[in-house]
Amino acid sequence: xxxxxxxxxxxxxxxxxxxxxxxxxxxxxxxxxxxxxxxxxxxxxxxxxxxxxxxxxxxxxxxxxxxxxxxxxxxxxxxxxxxxxxxxxxxxxxxxxxxxxxxxxxxxxxxxxxxxxxxxxxxxxxxxxxxxxxxxxxxxxxxxxxxxxxxxxxxxxxxxxxxxxxxxxxxxxxxxxxxxxxxxxxxxxxxxxxxxxxxxxxxxxxxxxxxxxxxxxxxxxxxxxxxxxxxxxxxxxxxxxxxxxxxxxxxxxxxxxxxxxxxxxxxxxxxxxxxxxxxxxxxxxxxxxxxxxxxxxxxxxxxxxxxxxxxxxxxxxxxxxxxxxxxxxxxxxxxxxxxxxxxxxxxxxxxxxxxxxxxxxxxxxxxxxxxxxxxxxxxxxxxxxxxxxxxxxx
Amino acid sequence: xxxxxxxxxxxxxxxxxxxxxxxxxxxxxxxxxxxxxxxxxxxxxxxxxxxxxxxxxxxxxxxxxxxxxxxxxxxxxxxxxxxxxxxxxxxxxxxxxxxxxxxxxxxxxxxxxxxxxxxxxxxxxxxxxxxxxxxxxxxxxxxxxxxxxxxxxxxxxxxxxxxxxxxxxxxxxxxxxxxxxxxxxxxxxxxxxxxxxxxxxxxxxxxxxxxxxxxxxxxxxxxxxxxxxxxxxxxxxxxxxxxxxxxxxxxxxxxxxxxxxxxxxxxxxxxxxxxxxxxxxxxxxxxxxxxxxxxxxxxxxxxxxxxxxxxxxxxxxxxxxxxxxxxxxxxxxxxxxxxxxxxxxxxxxxxxxxxxxxxxxxxxxxxxxxxxxxxxxxxxxxxxxxxxxxxxxx
Numbered sequence: 063x064x065x066x067x068x069x070x071x072x073x074x075x076x077x078x079x080x081x082x083x084x085x086x087x088x089x090x091x092x093x094x095x096x097x098x099x100x101x102x103x104x105x106x107x108x109x110x111x112x113x114x115x116x117x118x119x120x121x122x123x124x125x126x127x128x129x130x131x132x133x134x135x136x137x138x139x140x141x142x143x144x145x146x147x148x149x150x151x152x153x154x155x156x157x158x159x160x161x162x163x164x165x166x167x168x169x170x171x172x173x174x175x176x177x178x179x180x181x182x183x184x185x186x187x188x189x190x191x192x193x194x195x196x197x198x199x200x201x202x203x204x205x206x207x208x209x210x211x212x213x214x215x216x217x218x219x220x221x222x223x224x225x226x227x228x229x230x231x232x233x234x235x236x237x238x239x240x241x242x243x244x245x246x247x248x249x250x251x252x253x254x255x256x257x258x259x260x261x262x263x264x265x266x267x268x269x270x271x272x273x274x275x276x277x278x279x280x281x282x283x284x285x286x287x288x289x290x291x292x293x294x295x296x297x298x299x300x301x302x303x304x305x306x307x308x309x310x311x312x313x314x315x316x317x318x319x320x321x322x323x324x325x326x327x328x329x330x331x332x333x334x335x336x337x338x339x340x341x342x343x344x345x346x347x348x349x350x351x352x353x354x355x356x357x358x359x360x361x362x363x364x365x366x367x368x369x370x371x372x373x374x375x376x377x378x379x380x381x382x383x384x385x386x387x388x389x390x391x392x393x394x395x396x397x398x399x400x401x402x403x404x405x406x407x408x409x410x411x412x413x414x415x416x417x418x419x420x421x422x423x424x425x426x427x428x429x430x431x432x433x434x435x436x437x438x439x440x441x442x443x444x445x446x447x448x449x450x451x452x453x454x455x456x
Numbered sequence: 457x458x459x460x461x462x463x464x465x466x467x468x469x470x471x472x473x474x475x476x477x478x479x480x481x482x483x484x485x486x487x488x489x490x491x492x493x494x495x496x497x498x499x500x501x502x503x504x505x506x507x508x509x510x511x512x513x514x515x516x517x518x519x520x521x522x523x524x525x526x527x528x529x530x531x532x533x534x535x536x537x538x539x540x541x542x543x544x545x546x547x548x549x550x551x552x553x554x555x556x557x558x559x560x561x562x563x564x565x566x567x568x569x570x571x572x573x574x575x576x577x578x579x580x581x582x583x584x585x586x587x588x589x590x591x592x593x594x595x596x597x598x599x600x601x602x603x604x605x606x607x608x609x610x611x612x613x614x615x616x617x618x619x620x621x622x623x624x625x626x627x628x629x630x631x632x633x634x635x636x637x638x639x640x641x642x643x644x645x646x647x648x649x650x651x652x653x654x655x656x657x658x659x660x661x662x663x664x665x666x667x668x669x670x671x672x673x674x675x676x677x678x679x680x681x682x683x684x685x686x687x688x689x690x691x692x693x694x695x696x697x698x699x700x701x702x703x704x705x706x707x708x709x710x711x712x713x714x715x716x717x718x719x720x721x722x723x724x725x726x727x728x729x730x731x732x733x734x735x736x737x738x739x740x741x742x743x744x745x746x747x748x749x750x751x752x753x754x755x756x757x758x759x760x761x762x763x764x765x766x767x768x769x770x771x772x773x774x775x776x777x778x779x780x781x782x783x784x785x786x787x788x789x790x791x792x793x794x795x796x797x798x799x800x801x802x803x804x805x806x807x808x809x810x811x812x813x814x815x816x817x818x819x820x821x822x823x824x825x826x827x828x829x830x831x832x833x834x835x836x837x838x839x840x841x842x843x844x845x846x847x848x849x850x
Binding site: 063071072075107113117125127129130131178181202203312314316341344 | 457458459460461462465498499500501502503507511512515516519520521523524525526527560561563564565566567568571572573574575578589592593596597664704705707708709719720721724725727731732734735736737738739740741742743744745
C-alpha cells in the first residue's frame with residue numbers, strides 16, 4: 063500500500079525501533095539508573111529561562127492575529143532583521159532580513175535549500191562520518207549523496223579525497239561543524255583549503271558549487287575554540303541553523319537558512335527556497351517561536367553542563383583504554399571500537415547496559431558514537447561499567 | 457543556479473507578488489479603508505482566549521525539557537490520545553493515539569501522506585475548482601494530478617466525470633469539504649455515492665484507492681449544516697486536519713493526519729507517514745503548540761463573525777446582480793464572472809479597488825473567489841462599490 067520508495071525506510075525503521083525498545087526493556091527491567099544510554103542526541107539541559115519568559119510576555123501582550131498568524135513564507139521580517147543584525151555583530155558579516163528564511167528547524171532548512179538547487183542526478187558531497195539523514199534529504203530531490211572517506215587521524219574533512227569527487231554534476235557540499243558524530247570543529251585552515259579547492263573547481267568546471275554549512279551545534283563549542291563563519295571564506299556558502307541545541311528547543315522546530323547576496327544567483331535562490339518552504343508543506347516556521355527567539359538572541363543553554371560531561375567522559379574513557387579524538391564541540395564522542403566490527407562492541411556494551419550507536423550509521427564503521435547530553439551521574443556511574451566492559455578486550 | 461524544477465515556480469511567483477504589491481500600492485495611495493481586499497484566505501478573527509491561557513500555563517508549569525523537547529516523530533502520545541478521544545466523541549469513530557500523526561499544518565500532513573503512497577507516475581484525482589497547491593504537493597513525489605471538471609450548477613463533485621478518470625494508476629483522491637474556493641459542504645448523499653464509486657473501482661481494478669479528506673475548514677460550517685466524517689463512509693479514507701482556521705493559528709503550523717485501522721495496510725502506512733514526517737524535514741509538529749491544542753479541543757473561533765460576513769456579502773452581491781452558490785462553510789464565496797473571461801472582471805474590479813482571485817487559479821475559469829475573512833466594515837463599505845462596478849456590465 064505504501065510507495066516502493068518508502069519501503070526501504072520502513073524496513074530499516076524496524077531495526078531502529080527494535081534498538082529503542084530494547085533500551086526501554088533494559089530500563090524497565092534494571093531501572094533507569096542502571097542503564098547508561100548514550101544513544102540519543104537529545105538536549106537534556108533546559109531552555110534558558112528567558113525563553114519561557116518571552117513566551118509568556120508575547121502571549122500576554124502581542125496581538126494574537128499577528129502572533130499566531132500567517133506571514134511571508136520566509137518568516138516575520140522583524141525577526142529576520144534582528145537575527146541578521148545579531149549574526150553581523152558576532153561575525154562581521156553583512157546580512158539583511160532578505161538573506162534569511164526562517165525554517166522548521168535545520169532539517170527543513172537543508173531540505174528547502176536542496177529542493178531549490180537539485181535536479182535529478184545532481185551530486186551532493188559530504189564527509190564521512192556524516193549524519194545519515196543527509197542522504198535522505200538529497201534523495202528527496204532525486205540527488206545523489208557522494209560521501210568522502212574519513213580521515214580517522216583527525217576527523218577533519220579529508221580534502222585530498224574530496225577534490226577527486228568533484229565533477230560537473232556536483233551541485234553542493236554539506237559540511238557540519240561542530241560535527242556530529244565526532245565533536246570536531248573544522249579549523250580555519252581546513253575551511254580555507256576547502257574554499258580554495260571549491261574556487262578552483264568552480265573555475266575549472268565552469269559551474270557553481272554551493273557549500274551548505276549545517277550549523278545546529280555552532281554555539282556548543284568548548285575550550286574557547288573559534289568556529290569560523292563559513293560565508294566569510296567562500297562566497298557560495300549557504301548556512302542552515304537551528305535553535306534546537308543552542309536554546310534546547312528541538313521539539314519547537316525553529317531555525318533559519320542564510321543565502322548571502324554574494325552567492326551566485328542569490329536573488330533567485332532566495333525566492334526558490336522561500337517557495338520550497340511553502341510547497342514542501344511547512345509554509346512558514348512556527349510563528350510564536352519565531353518571535354520568541356528574536357527576543358533570546360543573546361542567550362544559550364548552560365554550556366558548562368555539557369562541558370563537564372565532555373571532560374569527564376573523555377578522560378574516563380581514555381583511562382579505561384578507549385581511543386578517541388578530544389571533541390571541541392557538539393555533545394558527542396566518537397570512540398574507536400576495540401574490535402574491528404563495532405557492532406560486536408555495541409552488542410557487548412549492551413550486555414553491560416551501555417547503549418551506543420555504531421559508526422556504520424554514520425558511514426564510518428569501526429567507531430561508536432556516544433552522546434553525552436545525559437545526566438552527570440550517568441557519566442560518572444558508567445565509568446566503572448566501561449572498565450568492566452573493557453576487560454573483555456584485554 | 458536554481459533547479460530546472462523550481463524555475464516555473466519562480467516565474468509564476470512574480471505574478472503573485474506583482475498582485476500583492478499592487479494591493480499594497482493601492483492601500484498606500486488610497487488608504488486601507490478604501491481598498492476592498494478579498495484576495496487572502498487569512499483568518500482575521502483572533503484565537504480563542506483559551507489558547508493564550510494554555511500557552512502561559514504550560515510555559516509556567518510544564519518541564520521545559522519536555523515542553524520544548526523531541527518526542528516520537530508522530531507527536532506527543534498524550535496529545536494524540538486526547539485528540540483521538542475528542543474525534544471519537546464527536547463523530548462516533550474509534551481511533552487511538554496510534555492512528556494520528558501530528559503535523560506541521562494540513563499542508564505538511566498532505567505531503568507526508570502523498571510521500572508515503574506515491575511512486576512516480578501515480579495519479580491523484582481531485583475536483584475542480586481546487587486549491588492549486590494540491591498539484592504541487594502531488595508533483596513533489598512525481599505523481600500526476602488529475603482534475604475532474606466542475607459541476608458549476610451545484611459545485612458538488614462531478615461524480616460521473618470522476619468515475620471515468622479512475623484507472624490502475626489512481627492511488628488517491630483528494631476532497632476538501634467545507635470547500636475552498638466555493639464554500640460548499642459535500643452532502644452525505646454525495647459522500648455515499650463517492651464511496652460507492654471508489655469501492656466498485658477498487659474491486660474492478662484490484663487496487664487500493666485512498667480518499668484523502670483535507671479538512672482545514674471542518675469547524676467553519678453555518679446554518680447548522682452537518683459535515684460528514686468521511687472515514688465512516690469509506691474504509692480507505694485518510695484525514696488531514698489543521699487548527700489554522702478553527703483556532704486561528706495559521707502561523708503556528710499545527711494539524712494532524714488520521715490513518716484509521718480500517719485502511720488497507722494501515723500499520724505500514726502509519727509507519728511510512730511517520731518516517732516521511734521525519735525525512736521531509738519537519739521531524740515533528742511544534743511541541744508547545746501540540747500541548748496547547750490538546751487543552752483547547754472544545755474551543756473554536758467566533759463563527760458568528762464569519763457567518764455575519766457571509767450572509768451580508770452573499771445577499772449584497774446577489775442584490776447587485778452577481779450569481780453565486782450560497783456557501784455553507786469555510787470563508788469563501790465563488791462568484792460567477794459577469795463576463796466569460798474572469799480575469800477581465802478581476803482587472804475591472806481592481807479599478808474600483810476591489811481585489812479578487814480569478815477562478816483560473818483554482819482550475820475553474822469564469823469565476824472569482826472572494827475571501828470574506830475581512831472586517832465587517834470592509835464588506836458593508838464594499839457593497840456600493842460592487843454596485844458601481846456592476847454598472848459596467850449593464
